[in-house]
Amino acid sequence: xxxxxxxxxxxxxxxxxxxxxxxxxxxxxxxxxxxxxxxxxxxxxxxxxxxxxxxxxxxxxxxxxxxxxxxxxxxxxxxxxxxxxxxxxxxxxxxxxxxxxxxxxx
Numbered sequence: 051x052x053x054x055x056x057x058x059x060x061x062x063x064x065x066x067x068x069x070x071x072x073x074x075x076x077x078x079x080x081x082x083x084x085x086x087x088x089x090x091x092x093x094x095x096x097x098x099x100x101x102x103x104x105x106x107x108x109x110x111x112x113x114x115x116x117x118x119x120x121x122x123x124x125x126x127x128x129x130x131x132x133x134x135x136x137x138x139x140x141x142x143x144x145x146x147x148x149x150x151x152x153x154x155x156x
Contacts, residue, residue, distance in 0.1 A: 055140055058097045065089040070149045079152040086148035087116055098140070099123035105145035116146050 061154040069089035073082035084147070094101060099122075117123075125134035149155065 055097065055099060062090055062093045065093045068147045070155065074155050077156050079155050082155040083149040083152050090146065090148045091116060094122040095124065097123050098122065098125065098134070100125040100139060100141045101144045103146060104143040116148065
């Protein structure tokens, strides 16, 4: 299970990179950051886990953000008791910066 989680986290990073790369050289650093945030959140919310963001980004510079304290993963859904069993539950703390170096994107 942990090997699968590691691969899925790699996919989270990959999806954010692909989304933001489409905006390189267009002078739209905020858009690049926003699409990276959206891609990262969407992919994390498909992982069989209960994740909590302990280091986010955006709060200090008003950028689009995944905020500190936000919970992500399938097991954070309201209906998760039917498919996330306590004995199998993976709980992790997460630090993120979806588009590190947004000034470099422009």
